[in-house]
Amino acid sequence: MSALEIMDPKMDSGIERSQYNSIEEAIEDGVAPIPLSMDRTLDVQCSIDVMDHLFSCEATWHKGHTLAQTVFTCIYLMRMERTSSHAVLNSFCRILRATCNAIISVVSTARTHEEEDLFTMSFGLPLRDEGDDKCLSILNSVEETISRQLRACKAQAFSKKKTPEDLESLQNNPDMEEDYCRAMLCRLRFRKHFYHVVMSMRKPHGRGLELARKHVASCLTELSLMLKSREFLKSQSNITLQDDENCTTASGCQPVGFDVSLNSRLLSPTPPRAVKVLSWSNAIRYFEKLLHDLDVICALSLDPVLENVLRFIVQFQKSVPDLVPRAFLQTLLVQDGKLYGQNLFSDVISRALSLPDIIGDKEFQMNEFVVQLGQLVINLLKILCTNAAWQRRKLGKSLQDWSTISIQLELALKREFGETRNVLHHENMCMRVSKQLLIWTQEQAYWVASRFLTLGFELDLYSPGEYCMVYWYMYVVFTKLIEKMQLRVLSSSETSRRKGKKKKDHSKDSVRDTTFSSSCLLLQCYVLLSEGLSMMLAVLRNESRSFQLPSIFNSEQERFMQHFDLLQKARVPEHISYYSFKESSSQAGITDLMKYNFFREIQKIIPSLRGSFASQPEKLAELRQIEQVAEHNRIALNIISQVGPDDPSMRVSFEFTHHPHFAVAVVKRS
Amino acid sequence: MEGPPVGSQSIPVSENASCNFTVTMDDAGSSSPAVAKLRKLLFRRMLIGVNDGRYFLGLFHCIDKQGNIILQDAVEYRSARHSAPPTEQRCLGLILIPAACWSSCQVDCSIDEKMSLLCLE
Numbered sequence: 001m002s003a004l005e006i007m008d009p010k011m012d013s014g015i016e017r018s019q020y021n022s023i024e025e026a027i028e029d030g031v032a033p034i035p036l037s038m039d040r041t042l043d044v045q046c047s048i049d050v051m052d053h054l055f056s057c058e059a060t061w062h063k064g065h066t067l068a069q070t071v072f073t074c075i076y077l078m079r080m081e082r083t084s085s086h087a088v089l090n091s092f093c094r095i096l097r098a099t100c101n102a103i104i105s106v107v108s109t110a111r112t113h114e115e116e117d118l119f120t121m122s123f124g125l126p127l128r129d130e131g132d133d134k135c136l137s138i139l140n141s142v143e144e145t146i147s148r149q150l151r152a153c154k155a156q157a158f159s160k161k162k163t164p165e166d167l168e169s170l171q172n173n174p175d176m177e178e179d180y181c182r183a184m185l186c187r188l189r190f191r192k193h194f195y196h197v198v199m200s201m202r203k204p205h206g207r208g209l210e211l212a213r214k215h216v217a218s219c220l221t222e223l224s225l226m227l228k229s230r231e232f233l234k235s236q237s238n239i240t241l242q243d244d245e246n247c248t249t250a251s252g253c254q255p256v257g258f259d260v261s262l263n264s265r266l267l268s269p270t271p272p273r274a275v276k277v278l279s280w281s282n283a284i285r286y287f288e289k290l291l292h293d294l295d296v297i298c299a300l301s302l303d304p305v306l307e308n309v310l311r312f313i314v315q316f317q318k319s320v321p322d323l324v325p326r327a328f329l330q331t332l333l334v335q336d337g338k339l340y341g342q343n344l345f346s347d348v349i350s351r352a353l354s355l356p357d358i359i360g361d362k363e364f365q366m367n368e369f370v371v372q373l374g375q376l377v378i379n380l381l382k383i384l385c386t387n388a389a390w391q392r393r394k395l396g397k398s399l400q401d402w403s404t405i406s407i408q409l410e411l412a413l414k415r416e417f418g419e420t421r422n423v424l425h426h427e428n429m430c431m432r433v434s435k436q437l438l439i440w441t442q443e444q445a446y447w448v449a450s451r452f453l454t455l456g457f458e459l460d461l462y463s464p465g466e467y468c469m470v471y472w473y474m475y476v477v478f479t480k481l482i483e484k485m486q487l488r489v490l491s492s493s494e495t496s497r498r499k500g501k502k503k504k505d506h507s508k509d510s511v512r513d514t515t516f517s518s519s520c521l522l523l524q525c526y527v528l529l530s531e532g533l534s535m536m537l538a539v540l541r542n543e544s545r546s547f548q549l550p551s552i553f554n555s556e557q558e559r560f561m562q563h564f565d566l567l568q569k570a571r572v573p574e575h576i577s578y579y580s581f582k583e584s585s586s587q588a589g590i591t592d593l594m595k596y597n598f599f600r601e602i603q604k605i606i607p608s609l610r611g612s613f614a615s616q617p618e619k620l621a622e623l624r625q626i627e628q629v630a631e632h633n634r635i636a637l638n639i640i641s642q643v644g645p646d647d648p649s650m651r652v653s654f655e656f657t658h659h660p661h662f663a664v665a666v667v668k669r670s
Numbered sequence: 671m672e673g674p675p676v677g678s679q680s681i682p683v684s685e686n687a688s689c690n691f692t693v694t695m696d697d698a699g700s701s702s703p704a705v706a707k708l709r710k711l712l713f714r715r716m717l718i719g720v721n722d723g724r725y726f727l728g729l730f731h732c733i734d735k736q737g738n739i740i741l742q743d744a745v746e747y748r749s750a751r752h753s754a755p756p757t758e759q760r761c762l763g764l765i766l767i768p769a770a771c772w773s774s775c776q777v778d779c780s781i782d783e784k785m786s787l788l789c790l791e
Contacts, residue, residue, distance in 0.1 A: 016722040
């Protein structure tokens with residue numbers, strides 16, 4: 001029976017913990033005074049503390065908590081109308097609320113947040129107000145005032161005489177005026193630029209990306225100024241012992257106007273989670289990472305070539321971005337069922353088929369397979385923008401869809417064009433397009449399968465005893481992927497050859513050919529690495545009986561099925577089973593391994609790849625990693641063969657020190 | 671009997687409920703008269719006051735020897751101000767109120783039943 005236990009803090013979200021039953025009671029008792037202090041200096045200090053705590057709460061919310069337990073624990077935010085007499089606080093709260101609203105709408109559109117708990121539900125919190133549209137102008141006027149105050153006090157410092165003050169200072173102490181103005185300004189400016197980043201990135205068709213980049217740079221500048229202001233603020237507070245890693249404000253003081261439990265009933269009746277607000281330093285770090293991730297997205301070139309888009313997302317995911325930047329990326333890529341909101345996916349697919357003539361062809365666009373494939377590509381892009389665990393699960397499930405469509409395409413091809421040889425020219429074109437579509441679909445299925453397998457390493461899903469079968473399967477999948485890629489490019493060049501290409505297309509072709517051949521070569525490196533590692537593990541198992549799977553609970557075959565069930569069901573690839581693996585691995589011997597010497601083969605390929613990747617730093621970085629892996633494994637293999645794989649004094653372990661997916665063998669002699 | 675009257679009359683089920691119920695169950699499952707009387711109150715609407723000032727109104731689902739009570743389709747009532755009567759409500763569903771947490775308890779029943787239950791004391 002699942003009854004909520006009353007008065008249990010883990011289950012009862014309504015325990016009267018606060019001495020106040022309602023916000024009104026708390027306000028009456030002076031919990032959130034306006035102004036924050038009668039002393040103007042103290043008022044400024046307290047306002048900065050409130051701003052800092054809200055900043056930390058906002059980062060905590062992004063990381064995966066409810067609004068009610070983070071940002072909206074602030075009574076000033078809950079009763080915004082009270083702050084209208086306090087210009088700084090009012091403008092800050094308004095723009096913060098407007099920014100939160102914008103982020104909620106982006107994350108809700110992306111619809112991946114249920115996995116990550118950035119709760120977009122507000123449960124009746126006051127999230128919107130008519131005044132919020134003017135939040136920017138209100139903020140700008142406050143910023144302008146404080147800038148003038150800063151200029152005035154700097155001028156006074158230089159002139160050293162008392163100028164008639166027609167301008168009221170920010171606070172009472174003239175020695176601290178400059179520092180307080182600076183501290184206040186950088187915080188307000190950060191909010192302003194961050195608001196602009198969010199609003200610009202929301203513009204459809206990626207129109208605001210360049211502007212967003214400029215604001216990102218400004219945000220980062222203001223963040224560093226905020227960090228600099230910490231020393232001054234700490235010196236002004238009367239807290240002597242300040243635990244940097246725990247306090248949520250720069251000064252170390254507790255802010256006024258926050259009550260954690262007043263909103264607890266604005267959550268759903270489900271068990272409440274304890275929320276630890278991020279420390280101020282961690283919040284700064286979070287926003288720095290967030291801004292860097294957003295900057296990478298803003299640098300997106302809106303390239304309609306699908307292969308490049310996929311590569312960009314995979315590269316972007318290497319930095320493990322949080323939910324908010326990933327949601328922005330997804331909403332940028334897929335808008336209104338089009339790529340960047342502009343390119344129809346049928347056109348994207350026709351470009352991917354290397355058949356430029358059918359771009360925009362109405363019949364192609366209306367083809368039921370093309371429509372379905374377009375939907376599959378949309379799903380793939382959305383899945384690739386999610387976190388690693390969710391992504392792998394969904395990729396595995398989508399394999400079935402890709403496989404089903406390729407089977408249907410194959411059947412349709414046989415049905416329509418069957419065994420006939422004498423076909424009209426038009427039908428010939430149709431058949432070529434259909435064949436190309438089939439090959440491309442199969443290629444995509446293998447690409448998804450390879451991503452599914454490699455993500456398993458990032459998620460630590462394989463135990464060392466399973467590496468052998470995993471690398472074997474990767475070797476099979478990568479080989480098939482290269483096969484399909486080559487088939488696709490071959491038939492597209494055949495088509496263009498038959499039609500007689502014009503001169504200007506040759507240069508485009510050569511560029512495409514080099515990129516294609518370098519992608520192929522890179523995949524060839526993956527094949528060699530997988531094959532080499534798989535065989536090395538098989539040899540070690542056969543001859544030294546290490547890397548055996550404990551057979552108490554699961555046999556090796558059961559493990560194989562557990563890992564590759566989705567691939568097997570989708571027949572990606574066909575005619576592969578546990579027995580194929582068993583056969584190839586049981587025959588692995590050390591002499592064969594030395595004869596084929598996969599790792600040396602890789603070292604032969606790498607120099608030419610280095611040339612073609614010269615202008616792409618990320619590719620060069622991966623190439624270096626592959627080189628390291630190949631070299632270390634080659635050396636390890638030499639040692640193993642010299643000593644003999646059955647030598648009991650030798651211990652081999654596999655570590656991922658150079659490349660996240662390809663392990664390096666480490667040989668230890670005892 | 672603590673707590674404000676809610677319209678229906680209250681039966682005295684005091685805090686030391688445990689010592690009132692001497693449950694002697696034999697193999698056939700019959701028990702003392704006190705338990706039998708309590709059994710008659712099952713699934714009636716019950717209002718329970720909790721130590722921190724909240725009230726829970728729900729269907730009396732079960733009670734054990736220690737006095738822990740389970741209510742079905744419970745609604746939580748709380749006051750927005752310390753002095754004011756409870757006005758805000760929230761639906762919680764199935765809840766368990768430990769014996770140590772509740773301070774008052776009232777059940778919907780007719781006057782006759784009240785009279786017969788009075789001798790529980």
